[in-house]
């Protein structure tokens with residue numbers, strides 16, 4: 048007598064797939080019912096944004112760590128990005144405004160991958176236009192390419208000030224080589240105050256001129272210069288530093304290294320970066 052299970056028929060396997068698809072669909076509808084209850088419990092900040100970047104970053108990290116099997120991580124990540132971004136949208140509608148001064152295609156790919164198709168995508172010719180759209184909207188988001196060089200100027204300077212929009216996330220949450228929408232972008236929104244995650248804090252630093260020891264001073268603190276652009280006042284550098292480092296400490300380290308630092312202003316923060324191979 049053979050103990051091997053009989054080979055299932057194609058029809059039987061398709062029945063299994065139908066069962067799983069229905070269960071997944073029912074679970075998504077159940078998730079929607081929970082979001083409905085969450086809306087009244089959650090205090091959506093003054094900005095009107097339901098986006099909680101720290102929570103999303105940790106969910107994406109857990110997803111990447113749990114994932115195994117045939118389905119590519121790219122697919123799982125994009126499915127969950129659409130689920131999370133859309134359930135954020137149903138709590139409080141928002142649009143994603145993109146600075147396309149370095150090209151539309153990567154920004155559109157990034158917005159669609161990270162926010163799906165239900166969330167409106169609005170392109171703008173400049174960083175300044177994106178910042179103004181976010182500043183005047185209710186809970187809208189803006190996205191900027193981090194690797195576009197100086198073509199958008201020192202856009203982060205326009206985030207300085209209490210009521211100005213702030214950087215709230217860095218995407219993709221799951222960094223890896225050959226990411227299908229891997230253009231690194233910063234996300235801005237109106238200040239999230241208590242809902243912001245501060246693993247990494249971003250500063251607009253105004254230098255009279257560049258000093259060669261700034262890079263080393265930043266590295267010594269676990270920080271880096273993320274972008275820079277010359278402007279009428281000298282050189283504006285967007286600095287990322289661990290949230291555990293006080294702004295005063297960062298200021299001292301830069302001036303001790305010999306830099307002529309005219310201003311150091313916080314312009315946002317984001318979750319700890321997470322990379323897989």
Ligand SMILES: C=C(O[C@@H]1C=C(C(=O)O)C=C[C@H]1O)C(=O)O
Pocket residue numbers: 082085089097098099100102103130131132134135138
């Ligand atoms: C559901 C929430 O709101 C948003 C949507 C999330 C989701 O769909 O899982 C997660 C984080 C938030 O950006 C929440 O705050 O938990």
